[in-house]
Amino acid sequence: MRRGAILGLALLLFAGAAVRDGFDGWVEATALPPLAPETSVEVLDREGRLLRAFTVGDGRWRLRADAARIDPLYPAMLVAHEDKRFFRHSGIDWRAMARAAGQALRHGRVVSGGSTLTMQVARLLEDGTTGQVGGKLRQMRLALALERRLSKREILALYYERAPFGGNLEGLRAATLAYFGKEPGRLTPAEAALLVAIPQSPAARRPDRNASAATVARNRVLARAAATGVIAPEAAHAARTTGIPTQRRAFSAFAPHLAERLRSENPQATLHRTTLDRDLQASLETLARDAVRGVGAHVSAAILVADHQTGEVLAAVGSAGYRDDRRDGWIDMTRALRSPxxxxxxxxxxxxxxxxxxxxxxxxxxxxxxxxxxxxxxxxxxxxxxxxxxxxxxxxxxxxxxxxxxxxxxxxxxxxxxxxxxxxxxxxxxxxxxxxxxxxxxxxxxxxxxxxxxxxxxxxxxxxxxxxxxxxxxxxxxxxxxxxxxxxxxxxxxxxxxxxxxxxxxxxxxxxxxxxxxxxxxxxxxxxxxxxxxxxxxxxxxxxxxxxxxxxxxxxxxxxxxxxxxxxxxxxxxxxxxxxxxxxxxNFRPRDGVFAPSPDAPKLAFPPDGAEIEAGEGLALKVRDGTPPFTWLANGTPVVVRARAREVLLETPGTGFVELSVIDANGRAARAGVRLR
The missing domain is CATH 3.40.710.10 (DD-peptidase/beta-lactamase superfamily)
Structure with a gap:
């Protein structure tokens, strides 16, 4: 009885204000709240598909909704269930308001609501309440003002972006992505009905929290849709047998490094279109993760794909896992300086x-x-x-x-x-x-x-x-x-x-x-x-x-x-x-390079180059590496030939400077100049 009386009082106050100030002037003087709410920054692929979205400042998912890309079944069900005279009234459905007030007075409780979709939009725009007289009056006035300044489709578009769907989900696109993992372009009757039902009591009807309440509410929407001819009775019956999602899906987070970079480079933009291909990006992100499995817990991978005829990047995988801290996944390895x-x-x-x-x-x-x-x-x-x-x-x-x-x-x-x-x-x-x-x-x-x-x-x-x-x-x-x-x-x-x-x-x-x-x-x-x-x-x-x-x-x-x-x-x-x-x-020859002996070429182990040696009865010569037999020369004259031993004793050639050489079986040589005293 009290709530019905409040509703009746609101009507009286509204009528009184209209008479006192002049109805048209009163509506025209209405101050509208901002009609363009903050929406999530989106990064799209080359076909307009969502790669990555970011929550708005208050942590909500609120994605822009294009009415042209929404399945027509959803607005048809929405209007049929919430406001069947939406396209005929001017913001307030007086018949529905009177009916709701009468039912409340007769039954002592609210049996049906009198709010139009436009009034619901007014409440969403100002985060207003529904049960207070002042709040209801403000919604009615704002609804009339909205109807005068916006088209019906524009009002619906505001609803698509602001309707609550439980938790931090706000707007139709956020709901379809979170509950069904898809855009709202193609919806089944069961999906569309659930999306109509949730905003009326988003906390109680969240399918991931209260599946039974969500199912009951969805089925009521299906029954209304069948009764008003929006869908066939057979379709409504089949939809009622369909299960509902019991878990929220994660939002797309493809190409996270590129998405973060684009947002930081242009923080004012809310939409970033890229040349990437989402399907290829998803596939190669999986490939990068698989590539390092078993290689090491700290090993990462990066993959970059481009059409070299146009220069367009089709996939940019910056790491083997953006949130894998062990692999420093937050580092974009497509842009990290490394040795090539x-x-x-x-x-x-x-x-x-x-x-x-x-x-x-x-x-x-x-x-x-x-x-x-x-x-x-x-x-x-x-x-x-x-x-x-x-x-x-x-x-x-x-x-x-x-x-x-x-x-x-x-x-x-x-x-x-x-x-x-x-x-x-x-x-x-x-x-x-x-x-x-x-x-x-x-x-x-x-x-x-x-x-x-x-x-x-x-x-x-x-x-x-x-x-x-x-x-x-x-x-x-x-x-x-x-x-x-x-x-x-x-x-x-x-x-x-x-x-x-x-x-x-x-x-x-x-x-x-x-x-x-x-x-x-x-x-x-x-x-x-x-x-x-x-x-x-x-x-x-x-x-x-x-x-x-x-x-x-x-x-x-x-x-x-x-x-x-x-x-x-x-x-x-x-x-x-x-x-x-x-x-x-x-043939190519180096300009300044000097060819050095191969590692296994012969080397004079003794005497070393530049040594001074006392001349005695004999001079010991030693060779390391090389292939026997060896030929030894003193000042260009062979003194020992076909020696297979690596050590020989050479008769002292006298005192003074001597150029000693050894040549192995492959023609490779080593030399040393010594002074005999």
Missing amino acids: GSTLKPLVYGLAFDEGLAHPETLIEDHPVAFGGYAPLNFDGAFRGTVTVRRALQLSLNIPVVMLTDALGPPRLLAALRRAGADPQIPGGVPGLAVALGGIGLTLEDLVRLYGGLARRGREMPLLYSPGPTPTPRRILSERAAWQVGSILSGIAPPPYAARIRLAYKTGTSYGHRDAWSIGYDGRHVIGVWIGRPDGTPVPGAFGGELAAPVLFQAFGRLKPQAEPLPPPPDDALLLSTAGLPAPLR
Whole structure:
């Protein structure tokens, strides 16, 4: 009785105010609250699908709702159940209000509500109460004002964004994503009815907290929908047999590193559109997690995929688990500076091709060599002798690429990296020959840009995370040199058990096994993979060819069913054997390198070079390493031949300076100059 009396009193006060102030003037003078509430920042993929959303300031999920993308069944059920004369009244349904007041007076309790959808929107906009006279009067006045300034569809749109759905869920999209894991574009009758029922008592009807109450309320909505012809009775019956969700789903959190970066770079924006593909992103995030399983609790992985024809990034996986603290998952390893290992070698060879220093079939030496105090070694410590440049790159030999870098000059390598869009960081600020072997700081983004440029026939590839104009690309290499590099890299066999697809790819392992890399491309896409520890700690046994290369091939397999062919050779490409090359291109010789003896070459153990020795009746000579038999010479004259022993006694040749030499069975020699007194 009391609540009915309150309702009647509100009507009287409302009528009195209208008479006193003039109805129209009273409504027109209504101050409207803000109609555009704060909504969640959203990051979308290339098709407009949600990648990541953020809660608003008060911790609620409130996502913008586009009426055009809401299943028509939902507003039809909503109007039928809540306000069947919504499209005919001007904000207040006087008939419903009178009926509710009469029922309350007769029954001593509220039997039915008199609030229209517009009045509910008014209450939601101001977070007002429903049971107080002042609050009800304000809702009625605000509802009339809203109807005069907004269309019916605009009023419904406000309801879609502000209706409460239990807990911190506010708005239709937040509800469909949390309860059904989908957008509201396609809803079943059971889903639409539940969404109509929850806002009327969100705390009591939350399906994840009170499934029975939610089911009863949903079924009442279904019965009303069937009675008013919104759905067929058969559809209502089938919907009543459908279960309801009993758990909330987590909101999408794909590409978390990129989402955080976009929000921090443009904090005023509430919508960020990206070039990513959500399905591919989800698949590669799973691949990254699987790739490090069993490798080590602190090992992470990063994967970057781009369309090299446009530069658009299709997937950006910054770690093996954003919330995995053991792996420092919060660090975006696509942008972390690391040593690139051998992944810069293709660029060195491409520059050498452009400078006329070499051709893929040029012969080059893989022997010990020293550049001043720098004597590079191959990763396995072995030497292959004379090989073609093609083979040297495919085997990732260190000595040939250092010789080419010496001939080019390290600054030229750095300039090419910058033309590719990379930002190389030089330890100590002065580049040396070691830059060709990874003595430089680069990111996975940098390397994907570089290899994308190779795939684009030597033209710079922009890296685009959001749709937009692209800058004019710079030339990194000639089309011919880029094709030659791609032809060599595509001849590298896939890793064991990988799909037999043809990619132009290269692996790399940084010093101390801190980084395992694999970067590759086909005719359309480029993918980069990094595996290691974000803190830079070595990962024993981590090789790019064993860890990262299989992930690269799996990533291509998840991107598309088969690789796209690489481009044909340009018209100016010399497709010749070594013998058919012009004479200057048949063999490459280092500019400043001095070939050193191989590790197993003979060495004079005694006497040492520069020694002064008392001349006696004989001079003891000792040789270490080398292959017997040995020939000994004094001042160029053989003095002992075919000696199989490693120690011989030489008759003293007199006093003064003597040049001693020993030659082994393979023609390798060692020398020492001594003074006999």
